[in-house]
Amino acid sequence: MNIPSxxxxxxxxxxxxxxYDFNPAKTVxxxxxxxxxxxxxxxxxLAFFVYDLKNSKILFEDALPTGEVKWVNNTQIAVxxxxxxxxxxxxxxxxxxxxxxxxxxxxxxxxxxxxx
Numbered sequence: 001m002n003i004p005s006x007x008x009x010x011x012x013x014x015x016x017x018x019x020y021d022f023n024p025a026k027t028v029x030x031x032x033x034x035x036x037x038x039x040x041x042x043x044x045x046l047a048f049f050v051y052d053l054k055n056s057k058i059l060f061e062d063a064l065p066t067g068e069v070k071w072v073n074n075t076q077i078a079v080x081x082x083x084x085x086x087x088x089x090x091x092x093x094x095x096x097x098x099x100x101x102x103x104x105x106x107x108x109x110x111x112x113x114x115x116x
Contacts, residue, residue: 006031006051009058014047025074028052028059028102032069043067043082050077050102059102067097075103078110 003011006029010018014033021030029051035044043066050060066082080097099108 005056006053009051010049013049021071023071023074027054027074030069030071030077050100052102059105060100062100072099076101 007018007020010020010031010033014031017033017035019032019034021032022028023030030048031051032046032048034046037044045063045065046067046069047063048061048069049058051057052059060077062079064079064081068080068082070078070080072078077100078097079100097110099110100106101108
């Protein structure tokens, strides 16, 4: 049985607790490692990479002490970090994070990135 290259790479990097989340067009996949939350680790560490299925390569990779990651659209992911001390910005949002655009290969810093 032939394992897809993104799964083999994720298994090599993360071993277990891996989740795969494809963009809406199914051209890129987020390979996410995050243990389930527990009483000891309400917000467990997050590690992930964005993998281009057509070109078989990693486009972006990050690891955070806590957080969440989710597709915004076909080319952008939103990363929400959970700070130790919750801040409220001028618009009433809490937390911080960034949006990463895989087309431009740029990280756009955003305060209060929402992951609904």
